[in-house]
Amino acid sequence: MEQHLLPTYKRAPISFVKGCGVWLETAEGAKYLDISSGIAVNILGHCNEDLVSVLIEQAKRLWHTSNLYRITNQEKLAEILTKHTFADVVFFTNSGTEATECAIKMARKYHSHNGDTRHEIISFEGSFHGRSIGAISTSSSQKMIEGFGPLLPGCKSIELSDKGKILRSISKKTAAVIIEPIQGEGGIKIVPDHLLRSIRESCEKLGVLLIFDEVQCGVGRTGKLFAHEWAGVYPDIMTIAKGIGGGMPLGACLSTKRASEGMGIGSHGSTYGGNPLACAVGVEVLNQVLSQDFLTNVQKISGYFSQRLGGLMSEYPSVFSELRGSGLMLGLKTKIHNTIFVEAAFEQGLLIVPAAENVIRILPPLNITEVEVDLAIHMLSKTAKSLSH
Ligand SMILES: Cc1ncc(COP(=O)(O)O)c(C=O)c1O
Structure with a gap:
């Protein structure tokens, strides 16, 4: 019962019961692509074996x-x-x-x-x-x-x-x-x-x-x-x-x-x-x-992710104004209110987090794959489309 909790958080009306890699799942079986990793925490994905x-x-x-x-x-x-x-x-x-x-x-x-x-x-x-x-x-x-x-x-x-x-x-x-x-x-x-x-x-x-x-x-x-x-x-x-x-x-x-x-x-x-x-x-x-190639792979996949985000920015100039970040700590400054974007992404099944200066943060697990990045881009693109005018 939420009313018994100190109301310091504005929580999304959802709760997850299972996690695997970049995915979170509700009790009803709805799946969400989590590219926020519980705010930069689950760096090896959910429930890494x-x-x-x-x-x-x-x-x-x-x-x-x-x-x-x-x-x-x-x-x-x-x-x-x-x-x-x-x-x-x-x-x-x-x-x-x-x-x-x-x-x-x-x-x-x-x-x-x-x-x-x-x-x-x-x-x-x-x-x-x-x-x-x-x-x-x-x-x-x-x-x-x-x-x-x-x-x-x-x-x-x-x-x-x-x-x-x-x-x-x-x-x-x-x-x-x-x-x-x-x-x-x-x-x-x-x-x-x-x-x-x-x-x-x-x-x-x-x-x-x-x-x-x-x-x-x-x-x-x-x-x-x-x-x-x-x-x-x-x-x-x-x-x-x-x-x-x-x-x-x-x-x-x-x-x-x-x-x-x-x-x-x-x-x-x-x-x-x-x-x-x-x-x-x-x-x-x-x-x-620290295992061989792990950090090199983070550099490679983050290069790919930012390149795709750059593409997204040029596709939706009415939604995004700036791409920021380093490695897999990425941010998109939005022209609409960032929390509106976060909520719209949530509707698409994508989890991202807002930050100051109207930025949305992308903090995926460090072992995210190219296929998962493509899926995230697809969902971000659908979100941007739903909000562009
Ligand atoms: C840069 C930085 N320092 C400190 C903290 C506080 O960490 P915690 O929430 O684990 O107390 C955070 C949390 O977001 C952070 O991002």
Whole structure:
């Protein structure tokens, strides 16, 4: 009964009982092509067979012990993550928001550990880092912050397009800069490489820690393991979630040894973070994403998908105005209201998600096939046709 739920979501009037690959099915047998992957989560598709086997195997053996004891799967997952990234250490969480909290706390603690009182956190307009008080303090969205104050002191949200202002804002009072290399909720906006590089340089010069939020754009989504690899610019701290669990609630805060210096015993914790079940799945997700040809295939299929979306744009100039994105994190800016497009696509049996700036987001599983892309294009085309004039 929906009336017993806190009404924070405007949900579609549908519920699914089964999922397989890129498909979702209702109890009545109606099938929907899901190119949103539960908002960039099911990166290997729904009920990926290998993930299911790993989960069942682990479920039969051990679910939960708490972080009072060593957790082998957590150590394995941390080893893979550190081997393939800038990071030396990992703290596991159950969500992206918790990873943001860990990142902010770590940044502040780093400075206090070094005898510095700086606590200012710089973020960017349009960014999204989660819904806790800490995370919304880094947001500029009235809808997210109104009525929840007072927020964390020292948080400043800067316009992403104003490079001069950004660089002038970073100072010796700044503890950290937090940025999504590609804004997801903000409308699939890629931060230009030169801007990431300049921010990195300023941070370096002024002793500021740089946090990349790769909760949405990370774990293979752009065709590299992490989106910042395209720019060759590396953070001190990085938050991840969504894709790493392939559907299991799992997130993490990765960092260099230096940035984590202040985080000693008792400084942070989580009852469930890094539990055996979620980490077993996380290890299998990375085994697949890091297997030979996987990321090359993401690059190939995303090239095909964007080329087809480009065609769609020219076919329906009254509906679409811009194609955005990188890899399989794609966005189409619509001339009609994006939620009207999302609802019309839903009527065609296609699941997509809206984002800011009137963009519709396309975030399919990373192993989507060319045939499935063609089908998605066909459904998008039918949707656009039904709305064009
Ligand atoms: C970039 C980014 N950061 C953080 C979050 C928060 O993650 P979660 O909803 O898992 O708490 C999200 C969720 O959409 C996100 O897209």
